[in-house]
Amino acid sequence: MPLPYVLLSAAVSLDGFLDDTGPERLLLSGPADFDRVDEVRAAADAILIGAGTIRADNPRLLVNSAERRAARIAEGRPEYPLKVAVSGTGELDPAAHFWHTGGDRLLLTTDRGAARARELGVAADIVTLGEELEWRAVLEYLHDARGVRRLMVEGGGTVHTQLLLQELADEIQLVLAPLFVGDPAAPRLFGPGAYQRGRLRLLETRRIEDVVLMRYVPTAPGTGRGAANAADRHWLALACELAARCPPSRTAFSVGAVVVAADGTELARGYSREGGDPVVHAEEAALAKTDPADPRLATATVYSSLEPCAHRSSRPVPCARLVLDAGVRRVVTAWREPDTFVTAADGSGVLAAGGADVVVLAEYAGRAKAPNGHLLG
Ligand SMILES: NC(=O)C1=CN([C@@H]2O[C@H](COP(=O)(O)OP(=O)(O)OC[C@H]3O[C@@H](n4cnc5c(N)ncnc54)[C@H](OP(=O)(O)O)[C@@H]3O)[C@@H](O)[C@H]2O)C=CC1
Ligand SMILES: Nc1c(N[C@@H]2O[C@H](COP(=O)(O)O)[C@@H](O)[C@H]2O)[nH]c(=O)[nH]c1=O
Structure with a gap:
């Protein structure tokens, strides 16, 4: 099932807090960073927050720049991104700014929450x-x-925390602000849980006045049988990009x-006809660069733009094998x-019969x- 590209955006103090416990929202970003956030909002189709943030911050979540709103309209998009709130209970203040500003508002909730939000008169499309x-259901919807x-x-x-733990986040845009909160009762960005193993990949760092923006993407392959995560x-x-690099062939x-x-x-990568070998396949080229004794292969994932082959004439062993x-x-x-070349090739079947998850x-x-x-007619 295709899902949206999910970008988590937050600013934290040096001691890892999202806010303090005072009545006002803690401004961690500076003016230039809030303007960057505005730009990121303007590029989104929808902005989502939890009910806790509505209660704590009473946010508007607008695109504040008139130029950015005009550009959205010129592109045939709505002036404002869809605003989405999630709540289990539906215990929401119907007077909150969220429901009375910007463009379309959507409350995604439970049966019980929908009944309560309707009773309270929350001005949104309540679904x-x-x-x-369930987060996957939220994203699919x-x-x-x-x-x-x-x-x-x-x-x-x-x-x-939930989106990251469920491996549904495609990117984290994190701003580190040079101040301390120091109050253990204040909210933290990420709570405890079984996060992905290993390190995330750093895409970018940017100094913005006195804060630093870090952009990270998760890299660990999914583990659920038959299910994919954002890193997958x-x-x-990337495998599809490599496919575009192959020397062209009619055969x-x-x-x-x-x-x-x-x-x-990443253990290895490869593509068809790589390195001047006219018949080498992508999986074959990539696996040839790994060490057969590498214990990481047993828990590795192979990404291939086309399923690994089940039969071939150019080499004795097909890629699925x-x-x-x-x-x-x-x-x-x-x-x-x-x-096109082999009737009823079923590399996925060969893999599944060999105990692999495809x-x-x-x-x-x-x-x-x-x-x-050119090969597909
Ligand atoms: N510095 C920054 O960049 C930011 C800081 N913040 C700060 O974060 C704090 C709020 O964070 P937090 O309290 O964690 O609240 P959240 O905004 O994460 O909202 C949590 C609420 O969302 C609903 N919810 C979330 N997941 C589910 C689920 N799977 N099923 C049903 N309902 C769900 C529940 O609503 P319900 O209770 O109605 O059932 C839950 O209580 C505030 O202090 C705010 O200032 C917030 C955003 C950015
Ligand atoms: N405090 C804080 C953020 N807080 C986020 O901004 C929301 C409010 O936006 P608005 O309605 O435009 O005022 C708030 O609810 C929360 O999601 N974001 C950041 O990039 N940096 C910050 O320091």
């Missing part, structure tokens, strides 16, 4: 997602029913592949092999096919 609020492709999440800590989407997109597919350890370390022989037991791919993210099929258009 229940059942007895419990926003993508499918509301057309949200880019979602900015502006807290608070409870919401950020990132790595598969073979262009495919990219990446081998990634469970902690998010090479993957299994390497000890890898998880493959994420964008596209099942069509009958995840097909069909939303990347367009990118995987793009360098192969």
Whole structure:
């Protein structure tokens, strides 16, 4: 199921707090950083916050720049991004600014919360997602029913923690502010939990007056059987980019592949016909760069823009078998092999029979096919 690109945005003190316990919102960002936040909002289809932030901050969550709003309109988008609040209880102040400013407002809640919010007269489109609020259901609803492709999440800590723990965050934009809160009762950005193993990847640092913006992306492959996480989407997109680098051929597919350890370390990458070998396949090229004795292969994931091959004439061992022989037991791919060169090739079937988990993210099929258009008729 395609999901929106989920960007978590927050500012923290040097001792890791999102706010203090006083009645006013703590300003961690400075003017220039708030303007950057405004720009990030303007680029989003929707901005989401938890009910706790509405209660604590009474935010408006607007795009404040008239130029940015005008640019949105000129692009055929609504003047303001959709504002989304999540609440289980529906215990919300109907007079809060959130419900009376900006463009469309949506409350995503439970059956019980919807009844309570309606009783209170909350001025929003109130949508229940059942007895419990599941984050994957929230994101699927926003993508499918509301057309949200880019979602900015502006807290608070409870919401950020859940999205990160459930591996649904594609990016963290974190601002570190040079002040201390020092009050253990103040809210923290991330609470305790079983986070992804390994290190996140740093995309960018930027000095903005006296604060520093850090942009991180999760890298650790998913672990749930048949399910993908945000890092899986990132790595598969990279495999599709590698496919576009293949020397063109009229007699073979262009495919990219990446081998990634469970902690998010890239072990190897490859693409079809790499290095002047006219018949080498992407998975074969990537696996050849790994050490067969590397214990990380047993828990690694292979990302391949096209499913690993099940039959080949150019080499004795097909790629699905090479993957299994390497000890890898998880493959994420964008596209099942069509009958162009081999009828009913079923690399996924070979992998599954060998005990591997195969995840097909069909939303990347367009990118995987793009360098192969001339072969598809
Ligand atoms: N510095 C910064 O960048 C930011 C700071 N903040 C600060 O964060 C603090 C608020 O954070 P926090 O208290 O963690 O609140 P949150 O904004 O994360 O909201 C938590 C609430 O959201 C609802 N919710 C979240 N997940 C679920 C779920 N899975 N199912 C049902 N309901 C859910 C619940 O609402 P309900 O209780 O109605 O059921 C829950 O109490 C404030 O002090 C604010 O100033 C906030 C944003 C950014
Ligand atoms: N305090 C704080 C943030 N707080 C976020 O900004 C929201 C309020 O936005 P607005 O309605 O435009 O005033 C607030 O509810 C919370 O989500 N964000 C930041 O980038 N830096 C900060 O220092």
